[in-house]
Amino acid sequence: MSGEIDDSMDIVDEKSSCIVRQFRLLSSAQRKITLGEILSCCTSEEISYIDQKLPDFLYRDFVTTLPLELAERFLEYLTVKDLLTACRVSKPWNRIISGMKIVWRNHCLKFGCNPVTISLSYPKNTCIRGMQIQQDLCDGSAWTQDAIVNLVKSPGRFSALHHDRGYIAGGTSDSIHTHANQDSSESVVIWSVENSSVVVSFPVSGSVSCIKLNYPSLVVCGHFDGTLSSHQVSGNTESDITPGGLLNKFRLHTAPVLSLDFDESEDVLISGSADWTVKVWQLSTGSLQRTISSHSHWVLSVIFTPSSKHNIQNLSGKDIVVMMTRDDIQMYSWIHFLKDNGESLKGLNISDIHIPLKSVTDAVQSFFFTPGLHFDGKTISFVKQMPMFDSHTFGDADIVTIDAESGQLVQSVHINQKIRKLLAIGSRFAIILLPYVDSKFKNLVVVDLKYEKIVGGCTVPHSRATTPDFSQVCTGKLDWLDGFSDDSTNGLVCCLGLQDSSMHTVVWS
Template sequence: MERLTESVDIEDDCAKFNKWLCSTLEKFTLLPPEQQSTTLIGMVCAASPESRYHLLLQVSSTLHKDILTLLPLELVEKVCSYVDCRSLLRATQVSQDWNRIISSLSAVWRSKCQRLGDTHTAERPIDWKARCVLALTLLESFRTGSAFVHQDVKSTCVTLGQITGIDHFQGLLFGIADDQVGVWSTDSFQLVGLFSVPYRISCLNAYGSHSLALGHSTGNVTTWNIKSNQGDCEAQMYREFRGHTGVVMCVSVSPEIGLLVSGATDFTARVWCLRGGGLLQTLLSHNLWVLQVFFPPSLSTVNVSCDRHSLVTVTRDHIRVYSWLAAWRRDSECCLLACQDHGSLETIDPCTMEIPLNYDHSVFTPGCHLFCGKLVYVRQSKVREDEPGNAQLVFHDLTTGNPGRTLFLGLKVRKLLAVGAKFGLILLHHRHPCGPNLLVVDLYSGESLGGCYLPHSSERSRRKDRKNHYPRPDIRGAALEELIGSLRLKVINQPDNPPTYAGRAGESTNIDITLCNLEAVELISGGKCNNR
């Protein structure tokens, strides 16, 4: 009976409390906002600690609604697509829920990666958020210069003690000097092979893990098979191509279509059959030395009616694009017709496109690259030493044949080294050692993202000339010394008139020597001309 009486009293108390609460809330809603705030603050202050704790939990769940967890995932993805990458990464640190939701937006992270220059494509799933972190870390290393780590590669085993050309392919670094080729591992930078060739080497192209093409100062081109076994490296000549009458300045190989192209100082580019060794075409439309050659992907954009192979040659004044019918084409019934793997080279000349480079014949900037159907090269004019540079990056569209957008760099560019989807790597002329001359630039804004100092051949070693008392570069003697070796010339000055190019023009204001051609001398014996 007592328990029943207690339960009835409790129910009466609850009813009274609910009635009082409803009346109080009704009066509270009629108060102005300022009085509502004053009432709430007074009640909180008068509440017990236990009540305050429960109030804190209730208010936190009521007032602090997490909009990211309430919105549909499609809307969250849309909102996050407008947030920059760094802010998005900071947002993942707000809470575990935010980290889980934002990290799952693979499409958003992939678009951020593309904006940062990451064009990686793969069928397997990729953690695009992790790749964004790597891309941002790399950008920061560009700014600080820590991305560029200089590694000295010992070349004392090479005859000249100076590497005159390098190339790399799949973990191997190839260096040439005189008539020798050194092979290093790009992992350890240790020498894994060294071999000699019959002629002085002027250029090289590594086109396979075991294949190397060499251009020579004698006008020959040779290809080599390289075998590496437990640190040892052996080389065997595979083919020799004869035909150039000048120094071979560049060589490029396309194993996919079985062609090799070489450019030389005889103003010609020659196309060879890689497997058979025969000369297929000689391109005679050049009026200067051919300094660069390469095979871009098939230029279906040049002639959309059929697939075409292509070839690019670069001289000091022009870039020329040649194209010809590809190895596979279709007939009227859309059936594939097979022809030679390198296509119909009879239609290669004249060139499909000619791009002028050096209008005033003053400045030529080496380095022409192809990316996404656009030829990218540098155009600039000569300025005084105290003036800023006026170099521009030109993106020449191969679809229309006209220059696309132009990016003003405002620098004196020595060479365009590489071009990617987002960034370009350029080498500037020699500067003070405290300033970087190897720069990474944004190909859309032209902004310099950082770099490092790199000594190179344009560095001037200044001296005080005894006669005119002005700083004078000493690179002419070095260039003459290289020319003497490449053309097999001999200095025949009299004993009382020694050559002044020795020491790279450090002994005299003018370079004054007399040269003799060794090959011509070898043909003459006893006053008679002997034919070989």
């Protein structure tokens, strides 16, 4: 019996082989006709069998069958949302796609994740986090806001702010004169962002135009009367100086001090004034070391960088100050005055780099420059834009970055907005303040420098400028401007001093 079955199977196999050979000899059109005839002869059971077999031919599982390198080349064209959907198809797909490190890393970089912090073993999680941050920025939920009130009495207001290590120093102006000699009752308040509390508050001698904090040791104020004052923050039991105690008074400017910078370890204070000069002071003694007076307008911003904190090779070993007026940006350098008894300061008549900002065509200025000068130790960044009517919202602006050593253009990022101030800039993102229009318009926004687009932000209350450089606005932690990471997307983003005597904080959610 078994022999007869074997013989019949051999006959079937032989006939099948013969049919297949004959089918292969047919043309494409003949094959279609033949298949139609065969299907018309099939029973429902045979049709069901064909239906079960067709997916094996029509839908190839290229994820599991192709070499990993080829599968990655196909999948890199999918969006992250599509990749996450594909991961839910099956366990093998999830294992293979989740392990495609190159694909996920490339998407991480697109979302602005910091390349240094991308997980080497499992970049998928970093990518998902980057996508969430970008989405939150886009819909305005990445940051939370809070109004800090009752720190000063109206009509006093915070005219100058600075943030350092989780603390905000605020200096006031326009406070009520309470004494017979008309001394002002202006004050400095230092606020802990983490604890939401005042650390120290103390009176100062005049309205504060600009301020810088080095927590927990020192805060320096510039004043509208042309003076500067330095104050102890935490107090000093050895010298009996209480918190807020006056250390030094700097008195030789003849117009409001509009900007300042200092380095306590280098014992240097730099101030820029509306008297068209920049002054170099010894911070600990209050003595004037040098006046740089080759300027054609108010000095809006100064940035001091010690020799140990910049990467300009041809100025190695020298301290640097970068300054900005309405007309130009200049950089001066010198050997630290304590090393050569101030000899190098005597030669500060010619700048090491000069960037003219005034462009005149037919006696009409063709573009102007907004507040916000930045120097990262290698490059200088600022904003230029075309003039517009005050009622216009959209503008024609460029965030410009110049190599400080060669003076050559590094990048120019075009933004189709009217920019009020460049608050801060990093290697990947910049944060800018736009003109206030209405409550629905985001005016504190993040710019993706790589793709030259605004990726999100939030709406903050209108803040009237107290100085040409908007001293009443300060930024918080800036690590995230070099790329998002869990360590960088926390803490203070920005703080503004408002007309209603309050401070307004923007913090990462």
